[in-house]
Amino acid sequence: MLQRFQIARGSLREALRILEVHGLIRMKPGPGGGPVVSEVSSRDFGRMATLFFQVLDIRFTELVEARLILEPLTARLAAERHDPEDDDDLRAVVRRGFDAGDTAEWLRADDAFHTKVLSMSGNGMLTLFTHGLKDIFTERSSTVYVAHEGDHVRRAHAEIADAIIDGDAEEAERLMREHMSEYVRAVAEREPYLMDEVVDWR
Incomplete structure (x- = not known):
C-alpha cells in the first residue's frame, strides 16, 4: 500500500486506524496479518x-x-x-x-x-x-x-x-x-x- 499510494508509513498507519475505529476494517495480528475488510455493520x-x-x-x-x-x-x-x-x-x-x-x-x-x-x-x-x-x-x-x-x-x-x-x-x-x-x-x-x-x- 505504501508503494501503491505513494504515502508515508505514518499516513498509512493513521488512515488504517481511522478505518478501524469506524468498524470498516479489523487488524489481523501475527505473521501474514494486517488489515482485513469487515462486514458493514x-x-x-x-x-x-x-x-x-x-x-x-x-x-x-x-x-x-x-x-x-x-x-x-x-x-x-x-x-x-x-x-x-x-x-x-x-x-x-x-x-x-x-x-x-x-x-x-x-x-x-x-x-x-x-x-x-x-x-x-x-x-x-x-x-x-x-x-x-x-x-x-x-x-x-x-x-x-x-x-x-x-x-x-x-x-x-x-x-x-x-x-x-x-x-x-x-x-x-x-x-x-x-x-x-x-x-x-x-x-x-x-x-x-x-x-x-x-x-x-x-
Whole structure:
C-alpha cells in the first residue's frame, strides 16, 4: 500500500486506524496479518453517529421521533416494492418470534423482524440509517416485552408481515407506526429519565 499510494508509513498507519475505529476494517495480528475488510455493520455506523449527536445535544426523544417517521416509511416501501421471493423468509422471521421462549431469544427475533422489513424497503441508505438508530436506542433502553406483552408484539409483527405480503402499503405503514408508538410509550413510562438524556458517544 505504501508503494501503491505513494504515502508515508505514518499516513498509512493513521488512515488504517481511522478505518478501524469506524468498524470498516479489523487488524489481523501475527505473521501474514494486517488489515482485513469487515462486514458493514449498522451498529458501528450508529456508534460513530452518536459522536455527532452528542456534539449537537440531540436527545433520545428526538431519536425516537426520527424512528417513528422512518420505520413506518420503510414498512410502506417494503409493501410497495414487495418481492414474493421474500415472503417465506418474512413468515419464518415472524414464526421465530412466536417460538421465542426467553428474553435474549425474543430480542434476537425482534431484531430479525425489523431488519428483514428494513431490507425489503429496497433503500440501502434508509436501511443503514434506520437500523443504526434502532441499535443506539435498544442498547440504551432496558425495557423489553415479556409475558403477555411479548405475545402482543408477536401478533403485531404478524399483522405487519401480512400487510407487506399483501402489498397493502397504507396498512403496513399504519401498523408499523402503531407498533413503534406502543413501544415508545412503554419505554417512556418505565424509563422516563432516558428520553431527556443526550445521546452520548460510547
